Amino acid sequence: MAAAAISATPSTVKNSFYACNNHAPFLSSCRPRLSFHHRLSSSPLTLPSLSAPKYSPIHRHCAASASSKVDASIANFHGPCYVLGDNIDTDQIIPAEYLTLVPSKPDEYEKLGSYAFIGLPSAAYSTPFIASGATKTGFPIIIAGANFGCGSSREHAPVALGAAGSRAVIAESYARIFFRNSVATGEIYPVECERVGLWKECTTGDIVTVELGENRLINHTTGKEYKLKPIGDAGPVIEAGGIFAYARKTGVVDLFVSLTDCTLSVENMIWQVKPVWYLLSKKTLGKPLTAFWEQKIHLDILLRYLKHHDNEFAVAEVFS
Amino acid sequence: MASLLNASSSAIFGAKKELCVAPCSSMAHRSRRHASNKVLAVMAPAQSPRTPSASGSVKHAMTMTEKILARASEKSHLEPGENVWVNVDVLMTHDVCGPGTIGIFKKEFGQNAQVWDREKIVIIPDHYIFTSDERANRNVDILRDFCLEQNIKYFYDIIDLSNFKANPDYKGVCHIALAQEGHCRPGEVLLGTDSHTCNAGAFGQFATGIGNTDAGFVMGTGKLLLKVPPTLRFVLDGEMPNYLLAKDLILQIIGEITVAGATYKSMEFVGSTIQGLNMEERMTLCNMVVEAGGKNGVVPADEVTFKYLEDKTSKNFEPVYSDDNARFIQEYRIDVSKLEPLVAKPHSPDNRALARECKDVKIDRVYIGSCTGGKTEDFLAAAKVFLASGKRVKVPTFLVPATQKVWMDIYSLPVPGSGGKTCSQIFEEAGCDTPASPSCGACLGGPRDTYARMNDPQVCVSTTNRNFPGRMGHKEGQIYLASPYTAAASALSGYVTDPRDFLM
Numbered sequence: 001m002a003a004a005a006i007s008a009t010p011s012t013v014k015n016s017f018y019a020c021n022n023h024a025p026f027l028s029s030c031r032p033r034l035s036f037h038h039r040l041s042s043s044p045l046t047l048p049s050l051s052a053p054k055y056s057p058i059h060r061h062c063a064a065s066a067s068s069k070v071d072a073s074i075a076n077f078h079g080p081c082y083v084l085g086d087n088i089d090t091d092q093i094i095p096a097e098y099l100t101l102v103p104s105k106p107d108e109y110e111k112l113g114s115y116a117f118i119g120l121p122s123a124a125y126s127t128p129f130i131a132s133g134a135t136k137t138g139f140p141i142i143i144a145g146a147n148f149g150c151g152s153s154r155e156h157a158p159v160a161l162g163a164a165g166s167r168a169v170i171a172e173s174y175a176r177i178f179f180r181n182s183v184a185t186g187e188i189y190p191v192e193c194e195r196v197g198l199w200k201e202c203t204t205g206d207i208v209t210v211e212l213g214e215n216r217l218i219n220h221t222t223g224k225e226y227k228l229k230p231i232g233d234a235g236p237v238i239e240a241g242g243i244f245a246y247a248r249k250t251g252v253v254d255l256f257v258s259l260t261d262c263t264l265s266v267e268n269m270i271w272q273v274k275p276v277w278y279l280l281s282k283k284t285l286g287k288p289l290t291a292f293w294e295q296k297i298h299l300d301i302l303l304r305y306l307k308h309h310d311n312e313f314a315v316a317e318v319f320s
Numbered sequence: 321m322a323s324l325l326n327a328s329s330s331a332i333f334g335a336k337k338e339l340c341v342a343p344c345s346s347m348a349h350r351s352r353r354h355a356s357n358k359v360l361a362v363m364a365p366a367q368s369p370r371t372p373s374a375s376g377s378v379k380h381a382m383t384m385t386e387k388i389l390a391r392a393s394e395k396s397h398l399e400p401g402e403n404v405w406v407n408v409d410v411l412m413t414h415d416v417c418g419p420g421t422i423g424i425f426k427k428e429f430g431q432n433a434q435v436w437d438r439e440k441i442v443i444i445p446d447h448y449i450f451t452s453d454e455r456a457n458r459n460v461d462i463l464r465d466f467c468l469e470q471n472i473k474y475f476y477d478i479i480d481l482s483n484f485k486a487n488p489d490y491k492g493v494c495h496i497a498l499a500q501e502g503h504c505r506p507g508e509v510l511l512g513t514d515s516h517t518c519n520a521g522a523f524g525q526f527a528t529g530i531g532n533t534d535a536g537f538v539m540g541t542g543k544l545l546l547k548v549p550p551t552l553r554f555v556l557d558g559e560m561p562n563y564l565l566a567k568d569l570i571l572q573i574i575g576e577i578t579v580a581g582a583t584y585k586s587m588e589f590v591g592s593t594i595q596g597l598n599m600e601e602r603m604t605l606c607n608m609v610v611e612a613g614g615k616n617g618v619v620p621a622d623e624v625t626f627k628y629l630e631d632k633t634s635k636n637f638e639p640v641y642s643d644d645n646a647r648f649i650q651e652y653r654i655d656v657s658k659l660e661p662l663v664a665k666p667h668s669p670d671n672r673a674l675a676r677e678c679k680d681v682k683i684d685r686v687y688i689g690s691c692t693g694g695k696t697e698d699f700l701a702a703a704k705v706f707l708a709s710g711k712r713v714k715v716p717t718f719l720v721p722a723t724q725k726v727w728m729d730i731y732s733l734p735v736p737g738s739g740g741k742t743c744s745q746i747f748e749e750a751g752c753d754t755p756a757s758p759s760c761g762a763c764l765g766g767p768r769d770t771y772a773r774m775n776d777p778q779v780c781v782s783t784t785n786r787n788f789p790g791r792m793g794h795k796e797g798q799i800y801l802a803s804p805y806t807a808a809a810s811a812l813s814g815y816v817t818d819p820r821d822f823l824m
Contacts, residue, residue, distance in 0.1 A: 087579055087668060089788040096764040097793075099416045100448060100455035102462075103532065104423025119790045147580040150613065151788060152764070153515040155420065155531035175613055176584050177515060181531035242533060244428045 075189075075212035075239070077167045081219075082129055082139035083204045084120075089151030090178065092119040094160040103159040110135065112156055113163025127204050129164070136165040141208055144171040145199045148190075149178025155185060162187025168210050170217055170228065172196055183234045186242030192229040193217065381643040383551040384618045385586040388526040388640055392509045400550035400649075408440070409508035409525075411538045414494050415445040417513035417531075419462040424536030435470050436542035442474040442503055443467055444494040449759045450481055453767035457481070474501070484724065484757040492723030492758030495519035495691040499603060500725050502633030506621035507640050511538060516691050516785065518609045522602035523629075524621035524639050529610065549615045551586040552577075553648040556593040558657035563823045565701060566601035567693060567783065567803035569593075570608045571662040572654070575672025583613030585649070588642065593656045594619055599628040600697040607692045608785050611669040661818050663781070664801035667789050675806050678816035684778035686713070686811040687792070688804055689720030689756075690763035693783020696729040698804040699755075703735045703743040705808035708822045712751035714814035718772035719752055720761035727758050752811070765793040774799075781810040 098115045101108040116137065117129035130137050142161070148171035149157060158181050161169070168189040169182075182190040189212065195201075198217075202208070206221035210228070212235065217226040231238075240246035380397045382390060390397060393404035413421050426433065435441055443463050448456035460478065467475035476497060478490040491497035495516055498504050506524035510517065513535045520527035530544070538544050554573060574581075587609045594602070602619045609617035619625075621639035629637075661675040688694065688702050699721065706713075721727040730743040738746060744755060753772075762772040763784040770793075774780060777796035784792075787799035802810065805819035812822065 087788075089786070091764070091786070091788050091791050095790055096766055097768065100453055100459060100767065102419040102423060102459065104420050104427065119795065121789045121795050147583070147613065150579055151515065151786060153513065153517075153529035153531055153610075154417065155513075155533060173580065173583070175580070176615055177529055177531065177610075181533065184531060184533035243537065244424075244533070 075235070077140050077210040077212075079140040079207065080138060080205050081141040081143045081170075081202060081208045082117075082127075082137070082166075083199050083202045083206075084125070084142065084144040084148075085199060086145035086172075087147045087150055088120075088144055090149060090154050090157040091151055092121075093117060093149065093157040094154065095119040098160075099154060099156055101156070103156055109159065109163050112160045113137075113165070116160040116164035116166075125204075139204075140165065140167045141210055142166055142169040142171075143199050143202050143208070144169060145197075146172040148172075148174050149182075150175035153177040153181070155181045158182040158185055158187045158190075168212075170198070170210065172198065183237050184243045186238045186240065186245065189231060189238055190234070191231055194227045194229060198226055381645045381647065383553075383586065383642045383646040383648065384524065384588060384620065384640055385526055385551055385616060386548060386646070387642075388507055388509065388618075389546065389548050391507065391640070392526070398548050400548050402548045403545055404548060405543050406509055406546045408511055408538050408542055408544060409505070410440055410442060410498075410503050410510045411535060412442045412444060412494055412498060412503075412510065412512035412514070412517065413535055414443070414447055414514060415449070415456070415459045415463060416447045417535065418443060418445075418466075419459045420532040421513055421535040421539065422462065422466050424532055425539040428536060429540040433540060435472070435539050438471050439473045440542065441470075441472055441539065442476075442494075442498060442501075443472055444476050444491060444497050445478055446492055446494045446497070447760045447764070448766050448770070449478060450484070450757045450771065451767040451769050453769070456767055474503070476501075484727075490724060492721070492726070493691045493694065493760055495603070495607065496695055496722040496726065499523070499599070500632065500723060502629065502635070505629070505633060505635060505637035506625060507638045511535070511544065515610045516607050518614065518617050519603050519607040519691055521606035521609065521617035522599060522619050523625055524618060526616055526618070527606075528616045547584070549584055549586040550649045551588050551642075551646075552582055552614075553588045553590065553642075553651045555651065555653045556589065556591040556656050557653070558593055558655045560593055560596060560656055561659070563661055563805060563818075563820045564656070564659055565803040565805055566597055566604040567608075567801075568659060568662050568806075569654075569656065570605050570611075571664055571669075571672055571801065571803075572659055573652075574608060574612045574670045575662070575664070576652070577612055577670075579611060579668060579670045580613045581670075582609065582615075584615055585613075587612065587614045587617045588648070589617065589619050590642075591654075593654075595622060595624070597624075598697060599624060600695045603695070604692055604698075608669065611785060661803065661806050661820065663806060663816060664787060666787055666798040666800065669786060669801060671787075674818070675802065675809075675816060676818035676820075678800065679818070681800070681816040682779065683715055683781050683800070683810055683815060685715050685772075685774075685780045686717045686807050687720070687762060687772055687780055687782040687784065688718065688807050689722065689761050689772075690782075690784040691722055691760075692763075692785040693804055693807070694720055694722040694726065694758075694761075696726050696733070698783060699726065699730050699743045700733070700735060701804040702808040703738075703746045705805055705819055705822050706746050706750040706752075706812070707735060707738050707741075709750075709812050711812055712749075713811040715811055717747075717750075717752040717808075717811040718762070719747060719755040720772065721755055721758045723758050727755060730755050750812075762792050764791060781807050781816060783807050 094115060095118060101112045103109050103112060114130060114135040129139060148169060157178060166188055168191055170191050170193050172193060174190050179190050182188050201224060202219055206219050209218045212231055215228040215230050217228055237243055237246040240249050386398045389404060389406055392406040445460045445463060464477055476489050476491040478487040480486040484490060494514060498520060504520040504523040504525060508525045510520050510525055510527040511530050513530060513532060515529040517527050517529040534544055556569060589605055606617035606619060620641050663673055663675050663678055665671040665673050721730055732742060734740050735743055735746055756771050762770050765773055774793035774797040777794050779798045780792060781800045781802050783804050787801050789795050792799055800816055809817040809819040809822050
């Protein structure tokens, strides 16, 4: 069956999407979310079901623009700091015995928070990070030395800190996996400070302010100010609530789409469409029908097709 | 012997040397050096990196790691610092991080989403298995439900916790299971929700640990955005003394460059010594790359690799090798014949010391196990020391084979020079504990009822990979990381002991 030429412009596509999407944007300043979960069954006449995407509530504001600058007015943290030395490893942040808690389960997420830093030796760290009987920390800011978060790859570590209520770590340097996990989850800002030995000039309980937009740490108790390294590209990702949320918000990813095994016949060309998820950016949408050699483009054609013809004929062409 | 020791000790405690690290503008995270004396004598001065004009390097000269990532991202050429979308060949997860990864996958891609490739995900329960902890047991159930739903091809399930042998699919420690089941192949990209995923670099592939969120993303798309790391090259030459193992080599290196010395970098191991190592020893070496902060470790694939893989995989693979004029940000040369058995003292893997200088440290227990030190070769090594001694251990000595295969080897392989005895017989005669059910065990403490967990503030010599406070359970526990030779020797004397006391 011949396929109709796809002539819709991306903006038309966007609007039809938005109309289908029951999900209102979180904040009016955000761009509309275009992600949806679209499943094609193998039977010819089954219509794709547009289920509402499932999101966890985003606790933080989303930035007003998609620029890579952190919005200074919202990225300020203030309060008592908790001070640690070098090489604080993930076993001290969240000991292994608590890793039976699954961070993606809300109640266990909260429990993880209540155990943050419980692995610290009490001799060296006499002030508990979380007061006895409490489940959240009174320390929104953590100040540490070099190589913070070394050791295991457990994502439970930045999760525990975020769930406990901390907003930022100011450290001389980070271990790779911890840094990456902090950004991916959006749980806590891993900020670097310029000054070596900064942690030695601070004491647990000092009242500090972190101004991310100004790259500045102010210790009100000692009266000292310190320069921070810019959080850079990681900032907006954490601000958005992690990589998935960021990808959707900025339109880097418009769709996560899953398809069952099916064969698409368009203009007598038959493509086997494998059951995969594709990231489609706005750039791949709009490619002409003739550019169909790469599977990614196949899907692109298919999806644009479906967006326009989801009640029609085109769906009937998809058969197993 | 004395003169050799004198010569090396005067060189060992020489002045500290500033290593020049090439400025790498894309490196946001520089390693931090401890200001203390470093053992440098056995390593030739680090070479400063060649500039392109000086070496006339070919524009496309790449290191192994760069080549693997280039191929995986379908690019002809890559430079360190580039962020690229990489196609993943294998994704591994286990019972601790699997449920969280699955949760993220379902939340982000939909409750009815399908994984990107049911044959490229390997799910291996191994961390908290033989425990009555309900949540731990539930986590294995979560894995099973997901594998059934997704028709995951490789799920090494366990159902009967009272008898590991009653579970034909169960393997044990994920990194060793990956190797033994043929999932590690030269030139490929393997990601796992565990920091010791770098273990697989022994096969000449790019293997590194990632968190749940990244893994959830890979589960759905089969890709991940990775930054190309620059490479540190370690050239190890010289004949391996019969009292040294790969564990000593990596402890030497970590002690040299510190726990942050390889942060965001790749560690490449080459040289005649490396070529002489078997696959399990190469794994031990790459396993602890993360302890130096390393992103991944690699050993070039060779006949040893291909022989190991012969009966394990029928998949085609294409090894890659660093170009002759590839650029390394640092090169270290090590004369292995000059090294001595080492330990990492509490509480850091880079707190290096000579085993013989810790001989006054009284110990309470010895632990031989984990992906780092619980493989067949590790147990054969320990058995060798017990055999040479003929005596019984003076402290409780816990043996935790990494996988079912290792357990079977312990009970079936003859130990050279023993007149046909198996490791298990030698261990029994030496008074060690009976080899336990294969799993990660007490390497990371785990639930309270984990076998050999350190629940009191004791001193332990262990063949595992980390000794930060509380690592094996008790916060005041003191862990000395060591090779299986050193661990066995220490068990026999009740003190931290250089294995030469028994092997020479």
